Amino acid sequence: MKTVDEHISDILESVAVLPARRLPLAAAHGCALATDVRATIALPGFDNSAMDGYAVRAADVEQASAQTPVRLPVTGEIAAGAAGPAPVAPGTAARIMTGAPVPPGADAIIQVEWTDGGTETVAVHQPARRGLHIRRAGEDVTPGSLVLPAGVVLGSAQIGLLAAINVARPPVRPRPRVAVLSTGSELVEVGKVVGPGQIVDSNSHAVSAAAREAGCEVRRLTGVPDDPAQFEAALRAVLPEVDAVVTTGGVSVGAHDVVKEVLTATGEVRFERVAMQPGQPQGFGVIDGVAVFTLPGNPVSALVSFELFVRPALRKMRGFTGPGRPSQVVTVAERLTSPPAKRSFLRVRVDRDTDGGLVAHSAGGQGSHHLSAAASANALLVVPEAVTVVEPGDQLTAILLTAEPADGILAGLAVDAAPATVASAVPALEANV
Ligand code: AMP
Numbered sequence: 001m002k003t004v005d006e007h008i009s010d011i012l013e014s015v016a017v018l019p020a021r022r023l024p025l026a027a028a029h030g031c032a033l034a035t036d037v038r039a040t041i042a043l044p045g046f047d048n049s050a051m052d053g054y055a056v057r058a059a060d061v062e063q064a065s066a067q068t069p070v071r072l073p074v075t076g077e078i079a080a081g082a083a084g085p086a087p088v089a090p091g092t093a094a095r096i097m098t099g100a101p102v103p104p105g106a107d108a109i110i111q112v113e114w115t116d117g118g119t120e121t122v123a124v125h126q127p128a129r130r131g132l133h134i135r136r137a138g139e140d141v142t143p144g145s146l147v148l149p150a151g152v153v154l155g156s157a158q159i160g161l162l163a164a165i166n167v168a169r170p171p172v173r174p175r176p177r178v179a180v181l182s183t184g185s186e187l188v189e190v191g192k193v194v195g196p197g198q199i200v201d202s203n204s205h206a207v208s209a210a211a212r213e214a215g216c217e218v219r220r221l222t223g224v225p226d227d228p229a230q231f232e233a234a235l236r237a238v239l240p241e242v243d244a245v246v247t248t249g250g251v252s253v254g255a256h257d258v259v260k261e262v263l264t265a266t267g268e269v270r271f272e273r274v275a276m277q278p279g280q281p282q283g284f285g286v287i288d289g290v291a292v293f294t295l296p297g298n299p300v301s302a303l304v305s306f307e308l309f310v311r312p313a314l315r316k317m318r319g320f321t322g323p324g325r326p327s328q329v330v331t332v333a334e335r336l337t338s339p340p341a342k343r344s345f346l347r348v349r350v351d352r353d354t355d356g357g358l359v360a361h362s363a364g365g366q367g368s369h370h371l372s373a374a375a376s377a378n379a380l381l382v383v384p385e386a387v388t389v390v391e392p393g394d395q396l397t398a399i400l401l402t403a404e405p406a407d408g409i410l411a412g413l414a415v416d417a418a419p420a421t422v423a424s425a426v427p428a429l430e431a432n433v
C-alpha cells in the first residue's frame, strides 16, 4: 500500500502553478502576486500637509507664544486637490487643508489648533520647526523600489498599496476553477423528495465548500448516475472549462464503481490504495492538463481526502508557498483506537485546558459516514501507522482546521505570517475564506 506522504508528493509533482493573469484589484484580492511589483511613482507623490492649518515660513513664527502670538496676513486657501498653489511670501501665511500641496516658500505647517483660526489674518501661538507636519514626496515609497515581492498574498493592506501606486491590474495567480462532480445512482439533490434507498447528495456540497474555502471558483455537478457513459460524458464536458476536477464516489471495489471503471480503462487516472483511514481508495491523474482527483464516496473520507491531497495541490496551483494548515502537539483526553499499518485522521475537538495546554477530545463517531462528528471537529488527530491504541495523556500531532493566513482573504502582510492560535480556531466548515 502507498503511504500518505508518497501520495501527497506524487500529486504535488504533477500539478503546476497556474499561469499569471492580470486581474482587477477586487478579483486579485486573496491571490498570490505572480511577479515582483515595483513602484513607478513616489508616495506621497508631492510634499503635502499632514494637518489642517496654515502654511508658513518657520522663521516668521520663531517668536510665537501664547502670550505674544505672531500675526500674519492670510493670502489664500489651499484645498486638497489644488494644483500649483501660489507661493507663500515672507511674512504671510496660507490656509491649507490635509493632503493639499505645500506651496513654494512655505517650510512648516501650523496646525489650526495652534492658532485663532483666522481667515484674514491669523494669530499663531506656537513656534514650529522647519518641516513640521509636511509629508515629504517619496518618504513612504520611492519610484523604482520593490513594494511587494512575488508570492505575497494580497490582503487589504496590499490591495491598498497597489491602488496607491496606481496599479489597477496586478499580475497574480488566479483562483483555480474547480469542478466538483458527485457520482452515485442513489443520490438526490438536496431539498428534493428522498425515495426508498436514496440519500441526499451531501458530498458535492461539502467538497464544493471545501474548494471555496481553499480559494477556488467552483462548479458543482450533481446527479451523475453509476453509468459509465454518462459519467464519462459529464467529465469530458467540464474538462475544457476548469483547472481541476474533484469527483466523489465510485472508486472502490463495488460492482458499479464507474469512476474507477471508466478512468482505469482510459489509463488516465491511477487508482491506488493509500494506507490511511478514512479514505483508503484514491485516484489521481492529469487529463488534458486538468488535475483530476477521484475521492471516495463516504462523506468523511471525501472531506479528509480533500484536506490531505486536494487542498495542498490547489495551494500549489495558487502559487502559495507558506506553510499550510497549522499543526500542534496536543494531549489526547481519552482512549482511541486506530487500525494497524494505517495513518488515521481522527475527528477531534482541540481546546485549551486550564493550564493553557491543548487537549483533544473525540468529536464523536469515527466512522467514515459520521458526518456529525466531522461537523463538530476543529482538528484532525494524526495517529501514526505504528500506533493502534492511543491512551489518555498521550501526545500526538493534530492538524488544526483553522483558516490559514495564506487562504488569502485573511492574509496578513506576508505569506509566512504566523499561524492562527487554537484560541481563535474555528471549525473548518465555518471558515469564511
Ligand atoms: P462509493 O464510494 O460510491 O461506494 O460510496 C461509498 C458510500 O458513500 C456509500 O454509502 C454512498 O452512498 C455514500 N456516498 C457516495 N456519494 C455520496 C454523496 N455524494 N453524498 C453522500 N453520500 C455519498
Ligand code: MG
Pocket (backbone or CB within 6 Å): 183, 184, 185, 226, 249, 250, 256, 257, 297
Ligand atoms: Mg457509489
